[in-house]
Amino acid sequence: MPTPLIEAEHLSKTYTLRKKTGRLKRERTAVEAVRDLNLSVSEGELLGYIGPNGAGKSTSIKMFTGILAPSGGVLRVAGLEPIRDRKQLARRIGVVFGQRTTLWWDLPLRDSFALLHRMYAIPDARYAENLKRYVGLLGLEDLLDTPVRQLSLGQRMRGDLTAALLHDPSVLYLDEPTIGLDVTSKMVVREFLADLNREQGTTIVLTTHDLDDIERLCRRVVVIDHGTVAYDGQLAALRARIAADRTLVVDLAAPGPPVQVPGAVVTRVDGPRQWLAFPADANAAELISVVASRYGLVDVSIREADIEDVIRELYSS
Numbered sequence: 413m414p415t416p417l418i419e420a421e422h423l424s425k426t427y428t429l430r431k432k433t434g435r436l437k438r439e440r441t442a443v444e445a446v447r448d449l450n451l452s453v454s455e456g457e458l459l460g461y462i463g464p465n466g467a468g469k470s471t472s473i474k475m476f477t478g479i480l481a482p483s484g485g486v487l488r489v490a491g492l493e494p495i496r497d498r499k500q501l502a503r504r505i506g507v508v509f510g511q512r513t514t515l516w517w518d519l520p521l522r523d524s525f526a527l528l529h530r531m532y533a534i535p536d537a538r539y540a541e542n543l544k545r546y547v548g549l550l551g552l553e554d555l556l557d558t559p560v561r562q563l564s565l566g567q568r569m570r571g572d573l574t575a576a577l578l579h580d581p582s583v584l585y586l587d588e589p590t591i592g593l594d595v596t597s598k599m600v601v602r603e604f605l606a607d608l609n610r611e612q613g614t615t616i617v618l619t620t621h622d623l624d625d626i627e628r629l630c631r632r633v634v635v636i637d638h639g640t641v642a643y644d645g646q647l648a649a650l651r652a653r654i655a656a657d658r659t660l661v662v663d664l665a666a667p668g669p670p671v672q673v674p675g676a677v678v679t680r681v682d683g684p685r686q687w688l689a690f691p692a693d694a695n696a697a698e699l700i701s702v703v704a705s706r707y708g709l710v711d712v713s714i715r716e717a718d719i720e721d722v723i724r725e726l727y728s729s
């Protein structure tokens with residue numbers, strides 16, 4: 413059995429909000445951001461950690477990284493208790509946020525890396541070796557003297573990845589690492605992460621709304637909803653659910669009650685527009701012609717299920 417690197421048992425986090433309800437009155441409300449979350453991640457896994465907005469992903473990752481204290485439950489990461497052993501844990505983990513940089517904005521990349529060398533007290537030889545490796549793998553050789561603020565988003569992301577790896581973390585948390593990147597940069601980042609996981613055995617927890625990231629990188633996917641695990645399993649099984657349905661969006665000549673056609677179910681009506689779910693292996697052309705023969709049809713489009721649909725479907729089951 414591989415050693416679990418992250419182990420959460422009945423983990424919970426409740427935020428208390430104070431809302432002003434009068435001139436002097438304040439009411440406390442509790443937000444259960446994470447509740448009864450159970451998760452075990454083994455060394456060397458590359459895990460997709462997904463869920464809709466507000467599901468509790470960031471809150472749980474903040475607990476995994478020792479930034480936020482849990483309200484309840486048991487949590488161990490790399491054999492440590494994140495809040496109590498926060499300093500030790502910092503040496504074992506790396507974190508990359510797609511939306512903001514951990515690099516020093518006005519400093520050349522080289523100086524940001526040098527600061528991390530000192531902050532993490534990385535042995536000189538190890539630092540030199542890692543710097544050479546990651547700068548080479550991520551093609552940053554010609555950018556080392558460029559201030560971070562002058563880097564493109566893709567270049568900055570490669571810089572952030574290098575920064576997160578200089579101290580050889582056992583686990584790397586990535587929050588939307590490909591957001592806003594062009595196709596080529598996305599490919600570079602994905603290939604790099606796949607190699608890092610395969611060759612160095614770095615455990616990776618990947619949070620993203622980009623289904624392509626998940627498809628290309630993760631075998632296992634954990635879906636979080638309302639603060640708890642809604643799905644934990646192979647991507648292949650999740651993909652089968654994705655393939656289960658497609659949606660035909662029809663624009664009718666006039667608003668009306670849900671259309672009735674065999675083999676499709678109306679899932680939404682908005683004025684003259686209706687959404688019809690139908691099995692992925694059904695004949696879309698036939699369905700369209702049936703709708704057209706019975707109703708005044710102005711326009712149609714077909715939507716493949718995206719990750720948000722799959723997630724919605726998981727919650728409703």
Ligand SMILES: Nc1ncnc2c1ncn2[C@@H]1O[C@H](COP(=O)(O)OP(=O)(O)OP(=O)(O)O)[C@@H](O)[C@H]1O
Nearest residue numbers: 427429443445463464465466467468469470471472
């Ligand atoms: N500091 C905070 N104080 C109060 N409530 C919070 C705080 N941070 C998050 N929440 C609430 O906790 C819930 C979970 O939020 P969280 O940010 O963990 O979700 P998420 O899955 O990361 O969402 P997203 O995909 O939008 O980043 C939400 O209802 C959110 O509004």
